[in-house]
Amino acid sequence: MSKHAIAIIDDHLLFAQSLKGLINTFDHFEVTHEANNGQTFIDILNKASRLPEIALMDMNMPIMDGVETAGWLQKNFPSIKVLALSMDDDENSILKMIRNGAKGYLLKDIHPDILLEALNSVLKEGFYHTKRVSDTLVGSLHSDAKKKTDIKLQERELEFLKLASTEMTYKEIANVMSLSPKTIDGYREQLFKKLEVKNRIGLVIYAIKNKIV
Amino acid sequence: MSKHAIAIIDDHLLFAQSLKGLINTFDHFEVTHEANNGQTFIDILNKASRLPEIALMDMNMPIMDGVETAGWLQKNFPSIKVLALSMDDDENSILKMIRNGAKGYLLKDIHPDILLEALNSVLKEGFYHTKRVSDTLVGSLHSDAKKKTDIKLQERELEFLKLASTEMTYKEIANVMSLSPKTIDGYREQLFKKLEVKNRIGLVIYAIKNKIV
DNA sequence: TGAAAAAAGGGGATTTTTCCCCTTTTTGTT
DNA sequence: AACAAAAAGGGGAAAAATCCCCTTTTTTCA
Numbered sequence: 001m002s003k004h005a006i007a008i009i010d011d012h013l014l015f016a017q018s019l020k021g022l023i024n025t026f027d028h029f030e031v032t033h034e035a036n037n038g039q040t041f042i043d044i045l046n047k048a049s050r051l052p053e054i055a056l057m058d059m060n061m062p063i064m065d066g067v068e069t070a071g072w073l074q075k076n077f078p079s080i081k082v083l084a085l086s087m088d089d090d091e092n093s094i095l096k097m098i099r100n101g102a103k104g105y106l107l108k109d110i111h112p113d114i115l116l117e118a119l120n121s122v123l124k125e126g127f128y129h130t131k132r133v134s135d136t137l138v139g140s141l142h143s144d145a146k147k148k149t150d151i152k153l154q155e156r157e158l159e160f161l162k163l164a165s166t167e168m169t170y171k172e173i174a175n176v177m178s179l180s181p182k183t184i185d186g187y188r189e190q191l192f193k194k195l196e197v198k199n200r201i202g203l204v205i206y207a208i209k210n211k212i213v
Numbered sequence: 214m215s216k217h218a219i220a221i222i223d224d225h226l227l228f229a230q231s232l233k234g235l236i237n238t239f240d241h242f243e244v245t246h247e248a249n250n251g252q253t254f255i256d257i258l259n260k261a262s263r264l265p266e267i268a269l270m271d272m273n274m275p276i277m278d279g280v281e282t283a284g285w286l287q288k289n290f291p292s293i294k295v296l297a298l299s300m301d302d303d304e305n306s307i308l309k310m311i312r313n314g315a316k317g318y319l320l321k322d323i324h325p326d327i328l329l330e331a332l333n334s335v336l337k338e339g340f341y342h343t344k345r346v347s348d349t350l351v352g353s354l355h356s357d358a359k360k361k362t363d364i365k366l367q368e369r370e371l372e373f374l375k376l377a378s379t380e381m382t383y384k385e386i387a388n389v390m391s392l393s394p395k396t397i398d399g400y401r402e403q404l405f406k407k408l409e410v411k412n413r414i415g416l417v418i419y420a421i422k423n424k425i426v
Numbered sequence: 427t428g429a430a431a432a433a434a435g436g437g438g439a440t441t442t443t444t445c446c447c448c449t450t451t452t453t454g455t456t
Numbered sequence: 457a458a459c460a461a462a463a464a465g466g467g468g469a470a471a472a473a474t475c476c477c478c479t480t481t482t483t484t485c486a
Contacts, residue, residue: 011322012300012321012322013321013322013323013324013325014232014235014298014319014321014322014323014324014325014328015228015231015232015321017235017324017325018228018231018232018234018235018325019227019228019231021231021234021235021238022227022230022231022234025234036322085227087225106227108225108226108227108228109224109225109226109227109249110226110227111226111227111230112226112227112230112231115227154431154432154433156432156433156434164414165414165418166414166418167410167411167412167414167415167418169471169472169473170472170473171472179433179434179435180434180435180436181435182434182435182436182437183433183434183435183436185435185436185473185474185475186433186434186435187433187434188473188474189474189475189476192474192475197380198380198474199380199442199473199474200413200414200473200474201377201378201379201380201413201414201417202380204414204417204418205378205379205380205417205421208418208421367462367463369462369463369464382441382442382443383442383443384442392463392464392465393464393465393466394465395464395465395466395467396463396464396465396466398443398444398445398465398466399463399464399465400463400464401443401444402444402445402446405444405445411444412443412444412472413443413444
């Protein structure tokens with residue numbers, strides 16, 4: 001029987017290469033595709049003769065991150081099962097990834113045995129969910145957790161948010177953006193409502209947590 | 214000839230184990246010690262019969278981080294050469310690590326060949342410095358870069374800084390800390406000077422960048 | 427092609443933050 | 457015992473941020 005084809009998409013080459021070695025020691029798996037970000041992976045897939053069965057996908061990557069890439073795969077190569085590989089078990093990250101079709105969400109601090117278990121499970125059951133992920137999924141059904149994902153920010157809002165996450169005053173921000181301070185007032189209040197924060201500190205925390213700055 | 218003993222200190226088990234596999238494929242190296250944070254590593258060393266020659270040290274770890282551990286090693290086991298392994302090439306991190314005796318600073322996105330090169334270089338030359346690290350070191354000699362490391366914050370200041378990095382007003386913070394708002398004023402101004410920031414946004418950015426929150 | 431959304435701006439008031447100037451008490455260290 | 461540092465607090469004023477209320481113009485999209 002031929003081995004199951006695994007793809008690794010991760011910008012940390014040292015990790016990717018090491019992990020490749022590890023997976024290749026697993027009896028029924030072999031790493032057949034490697035990419036250092038989502039865009040590269042897409043390019044590889046588009047001229048590949050063989051497709052991977054499972055894609056081990058890092059979350060934080062330059063150019064095209066894990067969430068975006070997972071969404072693209074869901075549309076264009078739905079047969080490829082995405083297993084997210086992340087460093088932080090942030091609720092929002094988990095939800096975004098699962099909503100974009102990921103079959104599982106693993107933390108990088110797990111034991112290699114768990115990875116093997118997850119790979120097998122994804123092939124047989126179609127998914128692998130740790131308790132943490134299940135809990136998050138259940139929790140997201142109740143309460144107000146729905147709103148928190150998929151907040152779309154306008155270009156101008158994003159520009160402002162980045163500048164608001166510096167030590168500039170609003171007057172200075174208005175100058176940089178060539179706007180009236182009153183317009184800045186408007187963007188601020190808009191973002192306060194949209195992001196459900198009470199003040200500029202909340203904006204900064206949001207921006208950093210969502211890797212906008 | 215026996216192989217050179219390498220220790221891996223990293224809380225990301227999957228990475229640590231994978232890396233171990235990779236290093237064990239290098240001709241003259243083998244992984245002899247593993248720990249998931251600095252404290253664990255110290256415990257292991259204190260009852261080890263054999264010492265590692267090189268310690269591959271992650272920066273961000275729970276309980277005891279890479280900088281602290283490197284400092285401890287410098288005092289207690291100066292023969293062990295520390296090679297920092299980090300995800301971000303933040304100038305402050307590099308400086309802190311080098312000042313605590315690290316012989317090199319590698320990013321996790323390097324090619325495995327570079328790791329091998331670094332290991333060999335540390336053994337032969339006593340150090341391995343990428344261009345980025347050298348540049349940072351040179352840059353730190355000039356200008357005001359000296360001040361930015363080793364800023365010691367008091368317990369109370371740290372408490373305040375954490376609360377200042379939330380959406381609370383200073384009045385609310387004063388209540389939580391059971392202090393007069395005027396005392397909070399004092400701590401704030403003190404931190405502004407100490408951290409060289411202009412306003413509360415600067416405090417939040419500092420706190421997040423230095424993993425205080 | 428017309429309504430909705432986005433972008434830009436204003437008046438005016440209140441609250442919060444920032445920034446000086448200080449004092450007292452406690453704690454730690456030669 | 458003496459001095460330095462840390463912890464706590466105050467008066468007062470200026471600047472910045474917050475929060476309502478609005479209007480106009482341009483873009484987008486069904």
